[in-house]
Amino acid sequence: MKHYPMPRVLLACALVVLTSAGCATRTQTDAKANVAVSKEAIDNAAGADGLQFAPREMAAAREKLSLANKAMAARDYKAATELATQAQADAKLAQSKANSAKAQAVANALQDDIRVLREELDRANAVK
Numbered sequence: 123m124k125h126y127p128m129p130r131v132l133l134a135c136a137l138v139v140l141t142s143a144g145c146a147t148r149t150q151t152d153a154k155a156n157v158a159v160s161k162e163a164i165d166n167a168a169g170a171d172g173l174q175f176a177p178r179e180m181a182a183a184r185e186k187l188s189l190a191n192k193a194m195a196a197r198d199y200k201a202a203t204e205l206a207t208q209a210q211a212d213a214k215l216a217q218s219k220a221n222s223a224k225a226q227a228v229a230n231a232l233q234d235d236i237r238v239l240r241e242e243l244d245r246a247n248a249v250k
Contacts, residue, residue, distance in 0.1 A: 153199040156206035157190050163213035172216035175223040183212035 164183050172180045186209035193202035 149199045149203075150197075153190075153194060153202040153206070156203045156210070157187070157194060160187050160190065160206040160209040160213065163210045163217070167213040167217035167220065170217045170220045171224065172213070172220045174220070176216035176219035179212050179216035179219065183209045183216060186212060 160183070164180070164187060167176075167180060167183065186205045190202045190205035190209060193199070193205060
C-alpha cells in the first residue's frame, strides 16, 4: 500500500469538492437561463396572439414554466431545465400556430379581394 503525504490528499479532496461545486453552479446557471428564455418565448407567443389562436399550447407553456419555477425553488435544476425547455417548445408552437392562422386570414382576404376584382372586370367587359 502506497503512503501519500497528507498535503496531497488534502489537495485532491479540495479539487474534488471545488469541481463538484463548479458543476452545481453551472447547472443552476443553465437552469436559470433556460427559465428566462422560456419566459421570453411565452411573452413573444402572447404578443403574437398565441392566446387567441393557440390557447392550449399557451396554457401548457405557462403551466410548465410554473413547474420549472417550483423546481428551481426546490433546487431541482435538472427538472427545472427540462420543464423550461418543454415550456419553450410549447410557446414556440403557440407562436407558430398564431402566425400561421394570421397568415391564413390574410391569404383568405386577398383571395376575396381577387374574386371581387374579377367580378368587377367581368361586369365591365360584359357592358362593352
